[in-house]
Amino acid sequence: MTTDTTTTVAPTGETVLDARGVTMRFGGLTAVRDVNLTVNSGEIVGLIGPNGAGKTTFFNCLTGLYIPTEGEVRYKGNVLPPKSFKVTAAGIARTFQNIRLFANMTVLENVLVGRHTRTKEGFWSAVLRGPGFHKAEATSRERAMELLEFVGLEKKAEHLARNLPYGEQRKLEIARALASEPGLLLLDEPTAGMNPQETRATEELVFAIRDKGIAVLVIEHDMRFIFNLCDRVAVLVQGEKLVEGDSATVQGDERVVAAYLGEPFENAPGDEEVAEVEAAEAQAGTPTDAAPGKENDR
Numbered sequence: 001m002t003t004d005t006t007t008t009v010a011p012t013g014e015t016v017l018d019a020r021g022v023t024m025r026f027g028g029l030t031a032v033r034d035v036n037l038t039v040n041s042g043e044i045v046g047l048i049g050p051n052g053a054g055k056t057t058f059f060n061c062l063t064g065l066y067i068p069t070e071g072e073v074r075y076k077g078n079v080l081p082p083k084s085f086k087v088t089a090a091g092i093a094r095t096f097q098n099i100r101l102f103a104n105m106t107v108l109e110n111v112l113v114g115r116h117t118r119t120k121e122g123f124w125s126a127v128l129r130g131p132g133f134h135k136a137e138a139t140s141r142e143r144a145m146e147l148l149e150f151v152g153l154e155k156k157a158e159h160l161a162r163n164l165p166y167g168e169q170r171k172l173e174i175a176r177a178l179a180s181e182p183g184l185l186l187l188d189e190p191t192a193g194m195n196p197q198e199t200r201a202t203e204e205l206v207f208a209i210r211d212k213g214i215a216v217l218v219i220e221h222d223m224r225f226i227f228n229l230c231d232r233v234a235v236l237v238q239g240e241k242l243v244e245g246d247s248a249t250v251q252g253d254e255r256v257v258a259a260y261l262g263e264p265f266e267n268a269p270g271d272e273e274v275a276e277v278e279a280a281e282a283q284a285g286t287p288t289d290a291a292p293g294k295e296n297d298r
């Protein structure tokens with residue numbers, strides 16, 4: 001792994017991302033409601049929540065794919081522009097839940113595409129292929145190869161992206177995102193479909209990215225991965241932030257367990273009430289498991 005790829009390193013503790021009151025509505029559906037979240041430099045922050053909780057929608061609000069119905073997102077103090085390529089240029093890069101590579105381009109070319117926001121050479125320079133273009137191209141290739149080495153794909157630089165195994169395609173997505181030299185990297189389910197070894201390697205990779213001075217915000221359903229990795233974890237449930245804290249705090253919060261089990265987390269009946277209901281049902285001869293509508297109670 002090389003460590004000299006240029007990035008904008010924020011002083012430790014500086015607020016890199018500051019999302020305030022972010023709400024996203026689709027017609028009558030509020031997918032994200034009044035969510036506040038900060039990420040500081042040097043941090044890895046996790047965003048978890050059951051399916052449909054609004055995690056990806058929130059990511060889309062951070063990266064200019066969606067313009068939030070309400071709220072504001074700042075990166076290093078500046079309000080983000082409402083266009084995804086401008087957000088990338090500002091310093092936020094992301095990967096997607098469903099891999100989005102250029103399948104018929106080589107591994108190296110995919111990373112070079114990711115560098116375009118950092119290339120100063122304009123259209124005519126590229127068309128005329130003058131000395132400026134060749135110099136810029138050589139620098140870009142060098143940087144791209146450093147990134148491939150960083151993620152462990154340098155030997156596959158000339159392979160077509162579509163021929164990579166799934167785990168390596170995910171690594172390539174990360175390399176391409178890093179090519180834009182971000183100060184904040186958003187990872188949407190980076191270990192989806194990975195085996196335990198690949199997941200462990202991804203964990204190491206994310207630590208290495210943080211050590212390069214890039215803050216990380218990660219969505220993931222693999223709880224072991226999240227709790228090993230993150231300095232802080234925020235839990236979204238039905239679009240709202242339910243809990244935020246370090247791994248131990250979040251793991252120990254009963255509301256989080258209840259949310260994942262689909263149980264009500266406020267005014268939930270205690271053991272005594274449950275025992276009373278079961279006793280009454282037994283007396284009435286109603287088989288508990290076959291109670292009508294039981295599955296809909298959750």
Ligand SMILES: Nc1ncnc2c1ncn2[C@@H]1O[C@H](COP(=O)(O)OP(=O)(O)OP(=O)(O)O)[C@@H](O)[C@H]1O
Binds near residue numbers: 054
């Ligand atoms: N473009 C859209 N138009 C309408 N509804 C949407 C749109 N995008 C998301 N939703 C809805 O918003 C809610 C939140 O979805 P979202 O994909 O953000 O959840 P998630 O937490 O990322 O889920 P998962 O873990 O399954 O990926 C869901 O009810 C979803 O159907």
